[in-house]
Structure formats: structure tokens, C-alpha cells
Amino acid sequence: MGRKVKNLKLMMKNIAEDIKTVLEFYQAMGIERIPLNTIQDTGYKTQDKKSHASCILHHASALNSQQKRxxxxxxxxxxxxxxxxxxSxxxxxxxxxxGSVDAEIMFIGEGPGEDEDLQGRPFVGKAGQLLTKLIEKMGFKREDVYIGNIVKCRPPGNRDPEEDEISACSPFIKKQADIISPKVVVSLGRVSTQTLIGVKIPIGKLRGKFYQFENIPLMPTFHPSYLLRNPKDKWLVWEDAQKVLEKIKE
Ligand code: SF4
Known part of the structure; x- marks a missing residue:
């Protein structure tokens, strides 16, 4: 009996320390009010630094621009x-x-090409110029949206990223989406779409409809590189873009 009480006391002490650490973390982030269920949801453990990071991310929508930066x-x-x-x-x-940390729209492609690898910036080659035109046609400047990729390093010869590379890198873009909390994510092409919504259906069948990605509406559409090879399908991308514009007005 005495041992049980001792264990219970120890458990309570650990819980109290966890709560204290979480509260100190929120205070450091400048967050003064926390809904009661927030702490229950974090799954935060003092021993686990990754839990600490995910604690930030699960509540990113509560972050202001500086905190997102x-x-x-x-x-x-x-x-x-x-x-x-x-x-690597x-x-x-x-x-x-x-892009903007307060972006309403986040575009996610599959990986950098040669120009992107050289400049360290996403979508700056020919496909990027086409994406920039689309963004402008939608009524935004490029710097108003956020642009990233499933993998952050260039696959050799511009091949598709492989499963192990996607598994290693995709958690980063997912965290970026959590931090930015856009109103809509637009996934560009097969690799990005299949990774983010976790299905293996061809992009031609997925595009044009909204899916749910980490509580954010996601619109799959064709990758700009595909449009460079198949310009006749540009109108389909424009149709998808119009649905995105309607969604962000909701
Ligand atoms: S995990 Fe991402 S950033 Fe790291 S080496 Fe692979 S592609 Fe590059």
C-alpha cells in the first residue's frame, strides 16, 4: 500500500513538472491564454524534445507573424x-x-531542379516562372504566398524522389504547413499530392477536388513542369485555381 502511494506521488510530481514546463514554454512564446483542452492535447513529455517541437506546431495557428518566423x-x-x-x-x-509566413495559400511541389539547387530557392526555373504567372493571375504576388517542396535537395537528373527520401524529408514541409497554417494548400503534381494525402491514385484523377491535409483543405493540381510539356492542360489548372480562390473567401 505504502509503495502504491509513493508511486502515485511520484506520478503526480512528474505530471506537475510537465505542466509547468509547457506553461513556461507558452509564456516564452508570448502566449498568455491557453484553452483548457490545449494542455491535454499536446502529449508533451519533458524527456522528449521532439514532443516539444510538435507542441509548438500543434498550436501554430495561435502564433503571430514573428512567432511563425x-x-x-x-x-x-x-x-x-x-x-x-x-x-544530400x-x-x-x-x-x-x-514566402509569406501569413500566406493564405501554400504551394507544395516535389523537389528542387537544377536552377533551384543552384540558387537555393524553390520554383525559380522555367516551371517556377509558370507557377509565378499562375500566382499573379490569381491576384497575388509571389511573395504573398508560401512555396516549398516535399524534398529539399535536388534528386539527381531531376528524377522523382524515392520513398526513403520522401520519408526522411516530408516531415519538414508538413511542419512548415503547420507553422504557416494557410487557408489552402495546393499540391503540385503526383509526388506532392500522393505524399500529402497518402493515396496512390494518379494526379489526373485526384486534381480538381479538395482533400483534407492536417485540417487544411488541399487542392491537387498538375505540376508546372507537366504544363510545360502539356500546355493544353493549363485550363484545368486554372479551373483548380479558381476553386482555391473561392475556398479562401469562405
Ligand atoms: S532529408 Fe531533405 S534536407 Fe535532408 S538531405 Fe534529404 S532531401 Fe535534403
Whole structure:
């Protein structure tokens, strides 16, 4: 009996320490009010630094612009000089992603190409110019939206990223989406769409309809590289873009 009470006391002490640490963390982030169920939902454990990071991310929508910038910088620091997959071997630059932290729309492609690898920026080659035109046609400037990729290093010869590379890298773009909390994610092409919604259906069948990605509506559409090869399908992408514009007005 005495041992049971001792264990119970120890458990209560650990819980109290966990709660204290979570509250100190929120205070440090400048968050003064927390809904009661927030702490229950975090799954935070003092021993687990990753839980600490996910604690930030699960509540990213409560973050202001500066806090989002800080969280993105913390994520970039966590990625560091990443060697988590074999794409690290041939890359010149890690292409983290760029754009407004308050973006209403986030575009996610599959991976950097040659120009992107050289410049360290997403969608700056020919396909990127087409994406920029689409963004402008939708009534935004490129810097109003956020643009990233499923993998952050260039696959050799612009091949598709492989499963192990996607598994190693895709948690980062998912965290970026959590931090930015856009109104809509637009997934560009098969790899991005299948990774984010977790299905293996061809992009031609998936595009044009909304799916749910981490509580964010996601619209799949064709990758701009595909449109460079198949310009006749540009109107389909424009149709998808119009649905996105309607969605962000809701
Ligand atoms: S692709 Fe992603 S996981 Fe792989 S080395 Fe680059 S940053 Fe790291």
C-alpha cells in the first residue's frame, strides 16, 4: 500500500513538472491564454524534445507573424546541414522554401531542379516562372504566398524522389504547413499530392477536388513542369485555381 502511494506521488510530481514546463514554454512564446483542452492535447513529455517541437506546431495557428518566423527559423536550424537522406550527396543548396509566413495559400511541389539547387530557392526555373504567372493571375504576388517542396535537395537528373527520401524529408514541409497554417494548400503534381494525402491514385484523377491535409483543405493540381510539356492542360489548372480562390473567401 505504502509503495502504491509513493508511486502515485511520484506520478503526480512528474505530471506537475510537465505542466509547468509547457506553461513556461507558452509564456516564452508570448502566449498568455491557453484553452483548457490545449494542455491535454499536446502529449508533451519533458524527456522528449521532439514532443516539444510538435507542441509548438500543434498550436501554430495561435502564433503571430514573428512567432511563425521564429518557428520556421528553428525548423531551419533543426534541418542544419542535413544528411538524413542520400540526396544530400549531390546537392549544392538545401531549398528550404520561401514566402509569406501569413500566406493564405501554400504551394507544395516535389523537389528542387537544377536552377533551384543552384540558387537555393524553390520554383525559380522555367516551371517556377509558370507557377509565378499562375500566382499573379490569381491576384497575388509571389511573395504573398508560401512555396516549398516535399524534398529539399535536388534528386539527381531531376528524377522523382524515392520513398526513403520522401520519408526522411516530408516531415519538414508538413511542419512548415503547420507553422504557416494557410487557408489552402495546393499540391503540385503526383509526388506532392500522393505524399500529402497518402493515396496512390494518379494526379489526373485526384486534381480538381479538395482533400483534407492536417485540417487544411488541399487542392491537387498538375505540376508546372507537366504544363510545360502539356500546355493544353493549363485550363484545368486554372479551373483548380479558381476553386482555391473561392475556398479562401469562405
Ligand atoms: S532531401 Fe531533405 S532529408 Fe534529404 S538531405 Fe535534403 S534536407 Fe535532408
Amino acid at each position: 521564429d518557428a520556421l527559423q528553428a525548423l531551419r536550424d533543426e534541418i542544419g546541414d542535413c544528411q538524413r537522406c542520400k540526396l 550527396k549531390g546537392r549544392k543548396n538545401i531549398v528550404f522554401g520561401e
